[in-house]
Each structure stands twice: as C-alpha cells, then as structure tokens.
Amino acid sequence: MSMPFYVPPEQLMKDRADFARKGIARGRSLVALEHDGGIVIVAENPSTTLRKISEIYDRIAFAAVGKYNEFDQLRIGGVRAADMLGFRYSRRDVEARSLANQYAQAIGHEFTSGVKPLEVELLVAEVGDDREGDRLFHISFEGTVIDEDGFCVLGGDADLVSARLRDNGPADGSLSAALKAAVAALAGPDRTLTSDDLEVACLVRADRRRRFERIEGAAVDHLLA
Amino acid sequence: MQLPRFAQGSDPGPSFVDLLKHSGLSPFNAPDAEVEVPHGTTCLAMRFDGGVLIAGDRRATAGNLIRSRHMDKVVQADLHSGVAFSGAAGPSMEMIKLFQLQLEHYEKMEGRSLSLEGKANQLSAMIRENMPAAMQGLVVLPLFAGFEPADGSGHIWDFDVTGGRYEEREYVTIGSGGMHAGTVLKVGWRSTLDRGAAVTLACRALWEAAEADSATGRPDFLRALYPIMATITADGWASVPDAELETVFRGIEEEVRTR
Numbered sequence: 001m002s003m004p005f006y007v008p009p010e011q012l013m014k015d016r017a018d019f020a021r022k023g024i025a026r027g028r029s030l031v032a033l034e035h036d037g038g039i040v041i042v043a044e045n046p047s048t049t050l051r052k053i054s055e056i057y058d059r060i061a062f063a064a065v066g067k068y069n070e071f072d073q074l075r076i077g078g079v080r081a082a083d084m085l086g087f088r089y090s091r092r093d094v095e096a097r098s099l100a101n102q103y104a105q106a107i108g109h110e111f112t113s114g115v116k117p118l119e120v121e122l123l124v125a126e127v128g129d130d131r132e133g134d135r136l137f138h139i140s141f142e143g144t145v146i147d148e149d150g151f152c153v154l155g156g157d158a159d160l161v162s163a164r165l166r167d168n169g170p171a172d173g174s175l176s177a178a179l180k181a182a183v184a185a186l187a188g189p190d191r192t193l194t195s196d197d198l199e200v201a202c203l204v205r206a207d208r209r210r211r212f213e214r215i216e217g218a219a220v221d222h223l224l225a
Numbered sequence: 226m227q228l229p230r231f232a233q234g235s236d237p238g239p240s241f242v243d244l245l246k247h248s249g250l251s252p253f254n255a256p257d258a259e260v261e262v263p264h265g266t267t268c269l270a271m272r273f274d275g276g277v278l279i280a281g282d283r284r285a286t287a288g289n290l291i292r293s294r295h296m297d298k299v300v301q302a303d304l305h306s307g308v309a310f311s312g313a314a315g316p317s318m319e320m321i322k323l324f325q326l327q328l329e330h331y332e333k334m335e336g337r338s339l340s341l342e343g344k345a346n347q348l349s350a351m352i353r354e355n356m357p358a359a360m361q362g363l364v365v366l367p368l369f370a371g372f373e374p375a376d377g378s379g380h381i382w383d384f385d386v387t388g389g390r391y392e393e394r395e396y397v398t399i400g401s402g403g404m405h406a407g408t409v410l411k412v413g414w415r416s417t418l419d420r421g422a423a424v425t426l427a428c429r430a431l432w433e434a435a436e437a438d439s440a441t442g443r444p445d446f447l448r449a450l451y452p453i454m455a456t457i458t459a460d461g462w463a464s465v466p467d468a469e470l471e472t473v474f475r476g477i478e479e480e481v482r483t484r
Binding site: 051054055056073074076077078079080081083084086087088102103104105130210 | 227228229244245248250321323326329333334335336350474
C-alpha cells in the first residue's frame with residue numbers, strides 16, 4: 001500500500017495561492033469607482049460579447065477578472081440566487097453583502113477543498129441612494145471579502161493600478177472625471193486606451209428599478225474627450 | 226443561503242420557472258376542490274399605427290360582490306411588452322409576477338432579451354402548466370401585447386386555457402365584458418388609427434362593456450379611478466395618463482347624456 005507524501009498545510013496553501021495568482025495575472029485589470037451619479041466599472045476587454053461586467057439585480061452589478069468560464073458560472077449562480085431571493089421575499093431584501101458572502105463561501109470552499117482553486121477575482125457592487133450607501137465588495141481567489149471604500153481594482157496589476165489611481169484620482173465627482181481617471185490608471189503612462197479596448201458599465205443613482213447600464217462606443221469616447 | 230449550483234444534466238439554463246422547480250419551489254399547484262376567489266374581468270388590446278394599445282378595467286369580483294375597485298390587471302412585462310389578465314386574480318397575479326421575472330432572468334442570464342414571439346411562447350407554457358388549477362376553477366387567461374423592434378411593428382396574442390396561443394391582426398378582448406368591448410372595437414377599428422383615436426376607441430369599448438356587464442367596472446370619477454391603459458411603441462411602454470382618460474370619458478358621458 002502506498003502512502004501519500006506529507007505536505008505541510010502552509011506549503012499546500014502557498015502552492016494553491018501561487019497557482020491562482022498566476023492565472024489571474026495573465027488577464028487585464030478592472031477598476032470600479034464611486035462618483036456622485038453612481039458607480040462606474042471599467043475593464044480592459046476588447047470583446048463585445050464575452051463580458052466581464054454584468055447585471056445581477058436592480059442595484060447590484062458583478063465584475064470579474066480571471067478565467068472566463070469560471071467566473072461566468074459564478075455570475076450565473078449569483079443571478080439565480082438573487083432572483084430566487086427576490087421572488088421568495090421582496091426585491092428590497094436582495095443586497096450585495098449577502099451575495100458577496102455567498103461568493104466568498106463558494107470560492108473559499110473551492111480554494112481549500114476543490115481539485116484546483118478558481119482563478120478568479122470578483123467585485124460585487126451595489127449603488128445606494130447616496131455615496132454613503134454605495135458598496136464595493138472585493139472577493140479574492142481564496143475567498144477573502146474586502147469592503148472597499150471609494151474605488152476597487154481587480155487583476156494582476158492591481159497594486160500598480162491602485163497606486164496610479166491614488167496619485168491621480170478623479171478631478172471632480174462627475175462620471176466623466178471618474179471614467180477618465182479609471183482609464184488613465186488602467187493604461188499607465190505608456191499606453192492609451194480607446195473605447196474599442198474597453199468595457200464600461202454603470203450603476204446609476206437614479207429613481208428607477210433597474211440601475212445597471214452599459215456605456216458603449218461613441219458614448220465612451222464622448223465621456224473621455 | 227447558498228449559491229445555487231447544479232450538476233451538468235440538471236441545469237435549468239436561463240429559465241426561471243425551471244430554476245424554481247429544481248429548487249423545490251414549483252409555482253404551479255392545483256387545489257383539491259373548487260374554490261371561490263376574486264376574478265378580474267374586461268381587458269383588451271389593439272394594434273394601431275405605430276404600435277399596440279393595451280387596456281383593462283379595475284374591478285375584481287367574487288361571486289356577486291365587488292372585491293376590489295382598483296386592481297391593476299394591465300401590467301408592463303418588460304420594456305417592449307405588456308400583459309393583461311382576466312380570470313382568478315390570485316393565480317393571475319402570481320403568473321404575471323413569474324412572467325416578468327422570467328423575462329428579466331433570461332435577459333440577465335443570456336445578455337439579450339427574448340424575441341416578442343419567444344415571450345408569448347413563455348406565457349403560453351405557463352398557462353399550460355396551470356391547467357390542473359384551471360380545471361379546479363382557477364382559470365388564468367391573459368392577453369399579451371408588445372412591439373417587436375426586429376420587424377418594427379406591434380403584435381397581440383390571446384390564449385386559451387390549454388396554452389393555445391393565437392396571434393390576432395386587429396384587436397383582442399378577454400373577460401366577462403369582452404364580448405361587448407369586442408363589438409365596439411369590431412365596428413370602430415381601422416388599420417390607420419393613430420394613438421389618440423386608439424385611446425378613444427378603447428375607452429368607448431370599456432364603457433360599453435361596463436354598461437352591459439356587471440362584473441366590469443366603470444370609470445370612477447368620484448375616486449378618480451380610471452382604467453389602466455398603455456401604449457407600446459418603438460420607444461417602449463408608455464402609460465396613458467389619468468388626466469387624458471378623464472377627458473375622454475367625460476366626453477363619452479356627455480355624448481351619452483345628449484343621445
């Protein structure tokens with residue numbers, strides 16, 4: 001009978017974390033920023049059909065970086081969980097915090113006991129009636145949830161992009177300023193990004209039920225101009 | 226609460242109804258015996274130049290009693306469609322809520338809306354599922370109207386209790402006052418009707434239905450309760466404001482007075 005080799009838990013976790021980190025670092029980063037009119041989420045994504053940002057519920061958006069098939073399954077799970085909760089109770093009872101916890105559970109479970117950890121990093125954003133009410137929950141590949149304040153960066157270059165955003169934040173509270181700051185931080189000093197390279201979506205602080213909105217093509221160029 | 230996950234073979238896909246069933250929350254249950262519940266009555270829809278109009282009175286009855294005078298039997302399903310119902314009020318409202326959710330759920334899961342015919346088909350499947358309850362008296366008979374951006378025109382459907390789906394070219398009426406409303410529409414309908422003329426004709430039809438059918442509510446000037454009416458065009462769903470309805474109904478009232 002063969003005995004499995006003993007691997008210390010520290011080593012096991014480190015190997016799994018390195019694996020997930022490497023997978024995530026292969027893709028481009030993503031930025032979410034609160035502003036006066038809501039929350040804007042910007043991802044570097046040349047595809048117009050394979051989305052990184054999508055609608056979960058009335059006030060809640062989902063954004064992710066990493067392996068598409070893995071985060072798309074999580075997105076679908078989130079839409080299902082939210083719609084079921086809203087159907088059984090009320091639309092008001094669906095909130096980002098509980099959804100973020102469910103994601104953390106699922107990702108954390110996969111990280112410690114799955115065949116391989118999920119190579120994804122998620123953002124669950126919820127727009128409030130004012131900036132105080134905005135929520136940005138950042139869920140990392142091992143299932144840690146961070147309640148971010150003001151802005152949130154996902155992806156391999158997160159530290160670098162965060163530093164740029166901290167140094168050169170939005171000029172004012174407008175959507176246009178937030179978008180400009182986000183795109184500049186994503187691009188860095190040596191590149192320029194146009195609307196063709198970007199996927200932009202907003203959670204709008206407006207008096208209506210469904211707050212999620214995509215901004216595409218010419219509308220993005222207009223805001224960046 | 227846990228994130229719902231399914232094995233490959235039992236994944237419900239973009240259908241919200243199937244998701245509920247897979248989670249043990251089947252929305253369609255038939256009672257064991259016949260039950261007396263509130264019923265909704267007259268609704269209509271018609272095509273006009275540029276879109277469709279959908280309307281319904283506000284009364285719900287239980288036997289010979291008026292159960293509600295301000296029921297919303299005409300509701301928006303999504304940006305480009307609406308649904309109205311007659312029949313047992315409880316199951317009808319539940320079905321409409323499920324239908325609205327189904328359209329939104331599909332849109333979020335797949336990243337685009339269903340085609341208008343796809344939406345009508347979904348509703349037809351729900352009516353079919355409700356058959357056992359319908360046999361016990363809980364009949365739900367909706368009508369569905371919407372605008373299809375792909376072909377730039379409005380479409381209307383009515384249904385039978387087995388889920389049969391019939392697209393109509395001119396107008397449809399349902400409910401106990403449907404026959405009387407239908408006669409008015411039959412005489413007055415033209416393919417060239419504009420929005421204003423369509424609104425007037427719909428008001429006239431509901432008025433005549435209320436005159437002849439005790440289960441159909443009249444416009445209630447005392448409480449400022451008017452039928453729910455909306456148009457659906459390329460720009461989407463737009464409710465006809467109460468002020469406009471009041472003017473039209475006052476006109477009809479005056480005309481009847483001086484007959």
